Amino acid sequence: MEGPGADLHAPLLREKMSVSPVGIFLSAKNVGSFRRSIRALDGEFDFDSAAMIALGAAYFEKYPDRGQDRNLDEVRLGYELVRICVIEKMIRGLPAGRKELYRAALSDAAAIGSAVDGLYRSIGADGLAADHPLLSAVLENIKRTIDEIPKGMIKERFVGGVTALYNILYVFRLKIRSPAP
Amino acid sequence: MAAKKKVLIIDDDPAICESVQAILAANGYDTAYALSGKDGLASFRGMNPDIVLCDMMMEDIDAGVKVAKSMKEERPGTPVFLLSTIGDATVDTVGIYNLGFSGVFQKPVDFDLLLSVIAKQSKTE
Numbered sequence: 001m002e003g004p005g006a007d008l009h010a011p012l013l014r015e016k017m018s019v020s021p022v023g024i025f026l027s028a029k030n031v032g033s034f035r036r037s038i039r040a041l042d043g044e045f046d047f048d049s050a051a052m053i054a055l056g057a058a059y060f061e062k063y064p065d066r067g068q069d070r071n072l073d074e075v076r077l078g079y080e081l082v083r084i085c086v087i088e089k090m091i092r093g094l095p096a097g098r099k100e101l102y103r104a105a106l107s108d109a110a111a112i113g114s115a116v117d118g119l120y121r122s123i124g125a126d127g128l129a130a131d132h133p134l135l136s137a138v139l140e141n142i143k144r145t146i147d148e149i150p151k152g153m154i155k156e157r158f159v160g161g162v163t164a165l166y167n168i169l170y171v172f173r174l175k176i177r178s179p180a181p
Numbered sequence: 182m183a184a185k186k187k188v189l190i191i192d193d194d195p196a197i198c199e200s201v202q203a204i205l206a207a208n209g210y211d212t213a214y215a216l217s218g219k220d221g222l223a224s225f226r227g228m229n230p231d232i233v234l235c236d237m238m239m240e241d242i243d244a245g246v247k248v249a250k251s252m253k254e255e256r257p258g259t260p261v262f263l264l265s266t267i268g269d270a271t272v273d274t275v276g277i278y279n280l281g282f283s284g285v286f287q288k289p290v291d292f293d294l295l296l297s298v299i300a301k302q303s304k305t306e
Contacts, residue, residue, distance in 0.1 A: 166289035167200030
């Protein structure tokens with residue numbers, strides 16, 4: 001049963017959760033400022049299928065896609081915008097001290113080896129093993145939301161964006177299973 | 182000691198290429214990747230991979246098909262697997278064999294399945 005404190009905080013939470021990534025995307029000067037603004041929300045933003053579609057529609061309005069001779073930098077930007085949002089949702093429930101470690105490990109697949117080693121040194125195999133189910137569960141929930149998006153290019157960017165995060169979680173699993181150094 | 186099998190990954194997203202590379206390397210494969218169909222075809226000719234994993238939509242929406250067809254013409258024995266974001270892309274619905282692919286993996290990829298399939302593929306060569 002919820003105590004009186006829950007009612008007290010509910011309007012504040014609703015207000016915070018009404019922040020939508022599309023508004024931030026439209027006012028962001030570049031991907032770096034989008035990332036900083038999203039991170040500042042600490043996972044407290046709307047990310048249901050309507051919010052995803054709105055973000056995708058605004059992105060395609062700014063960077064229209066075409067069938068041939070596509071601009072791959074713009075395609076990659078789409079994946080990156082998705083990952084910036086998804087990572088913040090994934091780490092939302094983690095202790096503050098670990099969030100930066102996971103941001104680093106999940107944001108840069110090129111440095112995945114050193115980032116996972118850094119995580120391993122900081123929180124150990126037990127810490128990784130404890131966090132992995134939470135990260136996976138959030139990602140699965142987000143994937144179910146992505147599945148609600150109608151088939152098309154917006155969905156393609158979201159599926160493409162989360163795919164690398166699934167891969168990185170698989171690398172975590174390999175690290176958890178590997179013998180201690 | 183047997184030589185490591187070589188896998189070429191072709192995808193326009195560097196994060197996917199890097200992360201797939203990390204997983205395959207941890208499982209004993211030699212890997213290389215390319216970020217477009219055009220570069221993928223050049224890498225294919227240069228490294229002579231045992232297996233290719235190829236995205237569909239890259240510089241062209243059907244870049245994967247063009248790449249797979251060229252590879253099949255040049256080296257018909259090399260398996261080329263499609264990495265697809267199309268949720269219902271299957272052997273039947275997309276007709277991947279006619280497009281030059283040996284099989285399809287949906288994104289996000291089930292790596293237990295992928296590793297099992299490419300291990301079997303390596304043994305049958």
